[in-house]
Amino acid sequence: MDPLSEAKIVDSWGRNAAPWITAVRERQIESRRLVTDQAIIDAVLSCSPRSVLDVGCGEGWLARALAATGISVVGIDAVPALIEQARQAGGGDFRVASYEDVIAGRLTLSVDAVVCNFSLLGHASVAGLFGVIRSLLKPQGSLLVQTLHPLIACGDHPYEDGWRPGSWAGFHEDFSDPAPWYFRTLQSWIGLFPEHGLRLLEMHEPLNPLTRKPASVIFIAQVTD
Structure with missing residues (x-):
């Protein structure tokens, strides 16, 4: 398996489902x-949706x-172990589905908002998902994305799009085999929205109160008319 690939992302999260559930x-x-937890909750509530699709929901904390x-x-979520735990905890309609399933049109629903909370880690899968988002949203529906802030997450690497190896630095020793991820510059993230018929309304940079640096970008x- 290519260590820097979409397949490796899903494989790694499958291996680390149990420690992730505990950590969350x-x-x-x-x-x-x-x-970041409260930041995405506040962002979703600011859109006043009655219905939400949580893409990459994990063990379901945000849905609850x-x-x-x-x-x-x-x-x-593509990881059955995470969906099993989400179902046991309740609070939503939880389904095992990969991004490829969504892109292929196997998810038939219409919601007021789609939220992707630290769940857009790949390259082609993210572009493909953006390509079908409009089909999942009601008129004037909203897409919300929270991700690592590119200026912070870039580290010492060149500030350019590309695959990066993953790391569990700072996490419990039970984690292993970290998932790779595809780094996007801020310009690349911003460009994804108009490319796929979405008008970017707001961008937030929630600050970590201890470091006074952005903890993420939202x-x-x-949907445009």
């Missing part, structure tokens, strides 16, 4: 605890948080 439910990840406010949520876009 025990709130072990500082940036999430301090900033949104459901608690009265929103109807469908969550999808894009809010809307």
